[in-house]
Every structure is written in structure tokens, then in C-alpha cells.
Amino acid sequence: xxxxxxxxxxxxxxxxxxxxxxxxxxxxxxxxxxxxxxxxxxxxxxxxxxxxxxxxxxxxxxxxxxxxxxxxxxxxxxxxxxxxxxxxxxxxxxxxxxxxxxxxxxxxxxxxxxxxxxxxxxxxxxxxxxxxxxxxxxxxxxxxxxxxxxxxxxxxxxxxxxxxxxxxxxxxxxxxxxxxxxxxxxxxxxxxxxxxxxxxxxxxxxxxxxxxxxxxxxxxxxxxxxxxxxxxxxxxxxxxxxxxxxxxxxxxxxxxxxxxxxxxxxxxxxxxxxxxxxxxxxxxxxxxxxxxxxxxxxxxxxxxxx
Numbered sequence: 001x002x003x004x005x006x007x008x009x010x011x012x013x014x015x016x017x018x019x020x021x022x023x024x025x026x027x028x029x030x031x032x033x034x035x036x037x038x039x040x041x042x043x044x045x046x047x048x049x050x051x052x053x054x055x056x057x058x059x060x061x062x063x064x065x066x067x068x069x070x071x072x073x074x075x076x077x078x079x080x081x082x083x084x085x086x087x088x089x090x091x092x093x094x095x096x097x098x099x100x101x102x103x104x105x106x107x108x109x110x111x112x113x114x115x116x117x118x119x120x121x122x123x124x125x126x127x128x129x130x131x132x133x134x135x136x137x138x139x140x141x142x143x144x145x146x147x148x149x150x151x152x153x154x155x156x157x158x159x160x161x162x163x164x165x166x167x168x169x170x171x172x173x174x175x176x177x178x179x180x181x182x183x184x185x186x187x188x189x190x191x192x193x194x195x196x197x198x199x200x201x202x203x204x205x206x207x208x209x210x211x212x213x214x215x216x217x218x219x220x221x222x223x224x225x226x227x228x229x230x231x232x233x234x235x236x237x238x239x240x241x242x243x244x245x246x247x248x249x250x251x252x253x254x255x256x257x258x259x260x261x262x263x264x265x266x267x268x269x270x271x272x273x274x275x276x277x278x279x280x281x282x283x284x285x286x287x288x289x290x291x292x293x294x295x296x297x298x299x300x301x302x303x304x305x306x
Contacts, residue, residue: 039091040079040207044275045127047106052096060088074101080128080143081207082218084229105141107131119245119265123215125153126271132244142237145205147213153269154190154198160264162188163246165256167201184222185242189267202238209273217241
């Protein structure tokens with residue numbers, strides 16, 4: 001009888017650990033208490049409601065390239081994440097049909113308010129995405145990380161008034177505190193009443209709102225220079241957007257230093273920070289599966305002990 005009670009007690013304790021503290025077991029799951037293990041499936045993007053996808057928990061041997069080969073870029077963009085932040089312990093969205101995301105963009109193909117402008121940038125905070133328009137027609141688009149709660153990116157209609165190709169943050173440093181945070185290919189679209197400036201620039205993309213108010217886009221060359229990852233840079237959205245918006249075709253003689261501009265492109269920022277579900281789907285599912293396996297194993301042990 002005592003043995004039965006011990007087994008039941010162990011079962012209850014272990015179940016509590018598995019379900020309530022997934023980082024305490026050998027096969028870790030995403031946990032909102034552990035910022036090093038993110039579950040990107042928790043973030044709700046309206047445009048994803050029409051696309052079938054499955055959660056995938058990245059294991060120690062996994063990388064986007066190993067998992068998806070030449071399609072890794074589509075999956076990275078779909079998740080709004082860069083390769084530096086797609087690490088083991090993270091749960092990402094994987095489309096059931098890869099063809100569904102090859103041309104994925106949540107931005108409208110035509111945007112009426114942009115029709116009378118040669119160049120118009122629309123940033124949708126809810127989708128964490130940016131679109132570049134010419135006379136209302138979408139020319140290209142890209143993931144974009146906006147401000148976090150408490151550091152929200154201002155919404156409204158603005159105009160680009162400055163560029164700084166080799167810009168760095170005057171307030172924030174890199175993770176190792178060794179340098180000011182790089183903001184390559186930056187152009188300014190707003191200065192608040194508190195004299196805080198808001199830029200669109202190169203930055204890390206962790207798959208969610210992440211900035212102190214600016215808008216960041218892919219730049220793997222910057223990441224390689226600062227962190228050595230990735231070794232072979234591919235994604236260079238910041239330069240593409242910079243050249244299109246404020247490049248030398250329209251504003252000659254880019255010195256790389258801070259330069260004021262006249263009649264820059266319009267920047268419209270809409271939406272709000274995307275919702276986030278309270279319970280990580282993948283970690284709960286994984287925990288439930290482990291719990292079922294535990295029940296089965298202990299049931300056999302319990303039967304043998306009678």
C-alpha cells in the first residue's frame with residue numbers, strides 16, 4: 001500500500017513539473033518566464049488566419065537552413081525572425097504548403113491613400129510588416145519590428161526628413177555592452193514633442209515587436225559585422241529600402257553622415273501591437289504528450305507492483 005502511495009505522489013509531482021515548468025525537464029519547451037526560449041506561435045497575425053501552418057519546436061541540431069534548405073528565407077520572413085534569433089528552444093510556424101508563403105505579404109497590392117505619391121511607405125504594426133508603394137502600387141514589402149509595449153512606435157502620417165547611412169544609437173548599446181547599437185541605412189520619419197527621434201533602420205528581428213519605438217528591418221551584413229552571425233549574409237532589406245526611399249537616385253552625394261532631406265517619402269504607421277496568447281501552444285502540447293507517456297509508463301509499473 002505504501003508503495004502505491006509513493007508512486008501516486010511521484011506522479012503528481014512530476015506532472016506538476018512537466019505542465020507548469022517546462023524548462024525544468026530535459027526536453028525544454030517555450031515558456032513566457034524564460035525569454036531565451038520563445039514561442040512565436042503565440043503571436044496573432046490576422047493575415048495568417050488563411051494559411052495552414054503547424055508549430056515546430058527547434059531542436060539542438062536545427063537551423064532554418066537545415067530544416068528548409070533553399071526555402072529557409074520564406075520561413076524566416078513568415079515568422080518575422082532572422083537567422084540569429086532562430087535558435088534551439090524556439091517554436092516557429094511552419095506552413096503546411098510551402099507554396100502558400102513564397103509570395104506571402106500581409107500588405108495590400110494597391111493602397112488608395114498612396115496613389116498620388118511617387119513613394120509611400122506603409123507600416124502595419126499589427127502585422128509587423130512594411131510595404132513600399134509607388135503611386136499606390138506595392139513594389140515590395142518586408143518584415144519590420146516595431147516598438148514594444150511602453151515604447152510604442154507612434155502612429156499617423158509622417159514624412160522622411162533625414163538620412164544617415166552609418167547611424168548608431170545614442171542611447172542603447174549592443175548585448176555585450178561593447179558598442180553603441182548599430183542602425184545602418186537609417187532614415188528619420190518623426191521627431192516627437194519630447195525630442196525623441198524615430199527612424200526606420202537595420203536591426204535584429206526576433207519575430208516580435210522589439211524596439212524602443214523605431215522600425216527595424218533585416219540586415220544580415222550588419223549582424224555579421226557585429227556578431228559574426230550569419231557567416232554568409234543574404235537578407236539585406238535595410239539597404240534595399242534605403243536605396244529606394246532616400247538613395248542617390250533621388251538625393252545625390254550620400255556621405256554616410258547625417259543629412260537633412262526635403263520632400264522625403266511619406267511614412268504612414270497604422271495598427272497596434274499584435275495580440276499574444278497567454279499559453280504557449282507548443283509547450284503545452286509537448287507537456288501533455290510527456291504527461292501521457294508518463295501515465296502509461298507508471299501505469300505499467302503500478303500494475304507490476306500489485
